[in-house]
Amino acid sequence: MAPSAISNGVSNLANGHSPKLEFETYYNLINNELTKTAKSRHNINPATTEPNAEVPVSTQEDVDKAVAAARAAFKTWSKTTLEERGEKLVAYADAIDGHKDDFAKLLTSEQGKPLAQSYVEIGMATSWLRAFSTMKIPDEVIEDNEDLLIIHTNVPLGVVGGIVPWNYPILLAVGKIAPALITANTLILKPSPYAPYCNLKLAELAARLFPPGVLQALSGAEDLGPMFTTHPDIDKIAFTGSIATGKKVMAAAAPTLKRVTLELGGNDPAIICDDVDVEAIIPKLANVSFLCCSQICMMIKRLYVHESIYARFLAAFVAHTRAFKVGPGTDPDVFIGPVQNKMQFDKVRTMYQHIAAENWTPALGGDVPDPDPTGKGYFFTPTIIDNPPEDSAIVTEEPFGPILPVLKWKDEEDVIGRANATKTGLGASVWSKDLARAERMARRLEAGSVWVNSHFDVAPGVPFGGHKWSGVGMEWGVLGLKGYCNPQTLWLKKGV
Missing domain, CATH: 3.40.309.10 (Aldehyde Dehydrogenase; Chain A, domain 2)
Structure with a gap:
């Protein structure tokens, strides 16, 4: 499949057709184009130790291209209405449902979980998308009198880097995609090196629905995470993974004062x-x-x-x-x-x-x-x-x-x-x-x-996160949505 195939997919979708996604070859998705890299790697099926397909190994240049595309897309995506963004999320859920058998087989082959549990994960992911499609952060009126109106609101951060673990790659990817996009941010997905396949196909499917640069995905080796966490033009890292890696993410984000949400281990x-x-x-x-x-x-x-x-x-x-x-x-x-x-x-x-x-x-x-x-x-x-x-x-x-x-x-x-x-x-x-x-x-x-x-x-509407070393910040629910925004106070003087 050539990089231009995605643009053809978007064109067909606009004409009322949605070509079937194939699950044999895997690419990065940058600015709605499928791209290869000079190097590739593969994972194995944990039930058989047999190799799965080749996936890209991204470089700093790939990250820079994706970030630039995300920043450009943010200028227009951030001006869309909540209803428009919500419709896209519902269409995305429908598209995933249309490929659920392929996703379930792929998830079992890369993660190892029983097929029935793979279907449950996919069902949860589409439920999350539909739930977030109507979720919003209400403005708070702090003061309203004849002279002054003070409103507390929330505005999108910009570009989000979503770093996803290998245990629930579909649900935990969607658990970052949905709140980031509904709050008018753009997002670059970084799958776990141990389970990249479903995330790459999620992004490829999204390219048929979202404008270029709104949702992208880069596969890579262990050095890809630091390229995200240190990048000066990524505004937030949403990370799910181990405590040890979470500490590294927080330290790497400090020089650029990135916002971070860390969902880490538990006991x-x-x-x-x-x-x-x-x-x-x-x-x-x-x-x-x-x-x-x-x-x-x-x-x-x-x-x-x-x-x-x-x-x-x-x-x-x-x-x-x-x-x-x-x-x-x-x-x-x-x-x-x-x-x-x-x-x-x-x-x-x-x-x-x-x-x-x-x-x-x-x-x-x-x-x-x-x-x-x-x-x-x-x-x-x-x-x-x-x-x-x-x-x-x-x-x-x-x-x-x-x-x-x-x-x-x-x-x-x-x-x-x-x-x-x-x-x-x-x-x-x-x-x-x-x-x-x-x-x-x-x-x-x-x-x-x-x-x-x-x-x-x-549940998608219920905040989720940890105390102590189990995390920083919360995902999901209205409280989770606020983690993808900057708070802003508006002072509106009347009668001037």
């Missing part, structure tokens, strides 16, 4: 009280502990269970988790696919090695996989550790893999202190039939999202 506790219906909550808890092979920042990472129900709870939890099918995401009924990449495989494998080294007691699983999974895929047996010491690595660190500690507690004050005894504060939950008690405990947990009798509930 979410769930506190199970003694009055719960064990059989009723076990399926919910198991799902939000092992979904996506536990590679979600807001999965339950520490499960605190009251000592009076601990033995019964653990037995039921193990029995339910044991039934989870592990395998390639394309196999029927699989719930736990592979870890997404070799780097993460090695990190999770190190955590499994701690089991014998630190004498932890596995209630389920615990087998350390072969160090070289070539040809076999990056699979782990889901593992539950029975009441390890509070200072053990499985409690203090986020494994980002299917290994979970279950711990006893007796005293409410003690368990809240243990739940809060971490530098992270992304999510937390309390499970109890006594809602007054649960809310009292929930309000004392140091996390950006706290649930009662659920975990990992998210």
Whole structure:
């Protein structure tokens, strides 16, 4: 496909036709043109370790071209109406829905998650687009009298760099695209080097709907992120990823005083009280502990269970988790696919090695996989550790893999202190039939999202972010929209 093919796609769309997107070749998208680079690279299918297709390796020149196009596009895009921008987002959601089968297969091949979970992610992404299409930040009238009108409003920042992780590449890309574009910014998407494919196709599809320069995407290696964070003409970085990388993003953005939103890692506790219906909550808890092979920042990472129900709870939890099918995401009924990449495989494998080294007691699983999974895929047996010491690595660190500690507690004050005894504060939950008690405990947990009798509930209209080292700023909801704007106060003198 030549770079001019996208312009033909736009022309056909204007004539009432929308040519089918192909999912075989991958390009950067700069100013609505598909472009190649001198170098390319590929990732692998984590379930098979077989190579996926080649993708571009962008250079500083590519970044500069994309930023220049975004700045030029901002001059006109920022003058469009909210209704016009919203219509584009709805059309974009419709276009993604029209290719959902292709996106689902591609997502499973690059990320590894089961096909059913890929469809769920795509459905969430299109729901986010439709929800943001009508979301707005209302002006606030601070004072209005016969002499003076003072209005607090919000104006777009300009060019946004959206840096997306590899665990939920479609939803978390759209979670930056939608708020950036509805607030009249332009956005350049930087996919994770480990999962670039869906993001590149999202951008290619967007070129059929949005004006040139409004939404672009650049694929690259590890050096591409710093090109974004240090670029003087990018006004904001919206980043989702690890705490370590988030600190680097914040430091790199400081010289140009870029705005940043950082959604970082977590070590979410769930506190199970003694009055719960064990059989009723076990399926919910198991799902939000092992979904996506536990590679979600807001999965339950520490499960605190009251000592009076601990033995019964653990037995039921193990029995339910044991039934989870592990395998390639394309196999029927699989719930736990592979870890997404070799780097993460090695990190999770190190955590499994701690089991014998630190004498932890596995209630389920615990087998350390072969160090070289070539040809076999990056699979782990889901593992539950029975009441390890509070200072053990499985409690203090986020494994980002299917290994979970279950711990006893007796005293409410003690368990809240243990739940809060971490530098992270992304999510937390309390499970109890006594809602007054649960809310009292929930309000004392140091996390950006706290649930009662659920975990990992998210919605486009609800702000999401972390406390402490789990992030800076919030995404989604009206509060998230404000993060893509500069606040502005208008003083309007009357009768002059």
